Amino acid sequence: MQLLQNVSLKPYNTFGIDIPAAHFIEVSSVDMLPAVTDATAGMHRRVLGGGSNVLLTQPVTGAVIYNNIKGIHKDKEDDNHVWLTVNAGEVWHSFVMYAIANGWAGVENLALIPGTVGAAPIQNIGAYGIEAKETIESVTAWHWEDKRFYTYSNFECTFGYRDSIFKHQLKDKVFITSVTFKLNKKPSFNTTYGAIEQELHKMGITELSIQAIADAVIAIRTSKLPDPKQIGNAGSFFKNPTIPIAQFNNLKQQHPNIPSYPVDAQTIKVPAGWLIEQCGWKGYRRGDTGVHEKQALVLVNYGHAIGSEVWQLSGDILQSVEDKFGIVLEREVQVW
Ligand code: FAD
Numbered sequence: 001m002q003l004l005q006n007v008s009l010k011p012y013n014t015f016g017i018d019i020p021a022a023h024f025i026e027v028s029s030v031d032m033l034p035a036v037t038d039a040t041a042g043m044h045r046r047v048l049g050g051g052s053n054v055l056l057t058q059p060v061t062g063a064v065i066y067n068n069i070k071g072i073h074k075d076k077e078d079d080n081h082v083w084l085t086v087n088a089g090e091v092w093h094s095f096v097m098y099a100i101a102n103g104w105a106g107v108e109n110l111a112l113i114p115g116t117v118g119a120a121p122i123q124n125i126g127a128y129g130i131e132a133k134e135t136i137e138s139v140t141a142w143h144w145e146d147k148r149f150y151t152y153s154n155f156e157c158t159f160g161y162r163d164s165i166f167k168h169q170l171k172d173k174v175f176i177t178s179v180t181f182k183l184n185k186k187p188s189f190n191t192t193y194g195a196i197e198q199e200l201h202k203m204g205i206t207e208l209s210i211q212a213i214a215d216a217v218i219a220i221r222t223s224k225l226p227d228p229k230q231i232g233n234a235g236s237f238f239k240n241p242t243i244p245i246a247q248f249n250n251l252k253q254q255h256p257n258i259p260s261y262p263v264d265a266q267t268i269k270v271p272a273g274w275l276i277e278q279c280g281w282k283g284y285r286r287g288d289t290g291v292h293e294k295q296a297l298v299l300v301n302y303g304h305a306i307g308s309e310v311w312q313l314s315g316d317i318l319q320s321v322e323d324k325f326g327i328v329l330e331r332e333v334q335v336w
């Protein structure tokens with residue numbers, strides 16, 4: 001175990017922000033955790049996976065615990081399902097490909113989401129009509145203060161849209177070490193998200209399979225989301241806001257083309273990308289930071305942006321959306 005000092009986090013975040021961490025320690029096995037806990041006593045500990053949902057705005061004063069715990073274990077199976085415990089440092093997309101190769105369904109719509117398996121429960125990752133919570137059976141985590149492991153059931157994780165207990169009561173209190181998934185041996189395909197049907201049609205797919213769905217999702221994502229290896233970004237910077245139906249009806253009178261998705265009898269979801277585009281930000285550039293030209297919900301780093309510049313731009317976007325539409329956007333990325 002090596003507790004390093006003053007380590008640049010540039011290679012460890014997909015925004016490509018160059019900021020140092022005062023202390024940095026890589027964890028490759030759960031057996032290391034008691035010693036890591038002692039070595040970082042009194043420090044603010046933050047776990048880092050793929051760094052694909054963080055914006056670093058200032059030097060990190062405490063300890064960054066870099067998660068590199070690998071391994072996948074099949075716990076049990078029956079005629080219909082298989083239960084897998086996947087260690088937190090596995091790459092999410094590799095896990096999705098592994099499941100597909102074995103014919104196990106449930107995560108194919110979540111192909112190509114960057115980051116680690118351990119971070120998937122944090123914001124209950126979602127895309128193309130599916131959220132991680134639909135396949136997560138339980139989450140196991142090391143509690144820094146109690147110095148022991150806990151297993152949280154799906155119910156206890158209190159998953160919501162881009163939300164869970166790990167962003168609230170348990171924020172920076174635990175290190176998620178593994179996630180147990182229940183996958184289906186007999187798939188029920190989810191192609192409800194409009195773009196998937198169109199893409200499958202374009203690809204000439206006549207017989208649905210989990211591989212075909214993943215291929216369609218990968219094609220859509222590649223066509224509109226910037227590859228962090230080429231342009232720094234952390235995916236959607238803001239959440240899609242949910243507003244009361246009365247407020248939506250008022251907006252619709254002024255903006256008849258406003259897109260929306262029903263949530264429940266009282267509320268409706270509006271795509272933040274549309275709101276931001278309407279405010280004129282799409283493709284905007286200020287120095288080395290900006291708004292992606294194909295997806296207004298994605299803020300980018302063209303090379304040498306610093307975190308506070310991205311933060312400032314996000315604040316200006318937030319203000320303009322509030323001024324024009326009366327909707328206050330919420331940031332999705334974790335700001336350090
Ligand atoms: P990190 O960025 O390293 O960490 C994120 C947060 O979780 C931090 O607060 C960190 O402290 C905490 N954390 C991470 N791992 C652990 C752990 N083991 N224990 C405790 N806390 C931990 N997200 C979606 O939901 N849907 C998408 O479609 C999507 N598309 C994306 C596309 C692109 C191009 C990019 C760059 C990002 C996208 N994201 C998407 C966001 C991101 O991929 C997810 O949030 C992902 O789960 C982050 O994983 P990570 O390992 O990189 O987490």
Ligand code: EPU
Nearest residue numbers: 127128235236238239240259271273274277294295296297
């Ligand atoms: N739109 C615009 N202009 C834009 C972008 C979007 O008008 O520049 C409008 C369009 O009406 C479009 C709609 O927004 O039809 C939805 O756009 P898209 O399908 O690209 O999805 P999104 O709502 O922008 C969400 C997630 C993504 C996820 C996709 C696919 C959030 C915050 N974002 O984006 O997740 O991949 O749906 O399911 O919910 C992430 O969380 O990092 C992320 C990328």
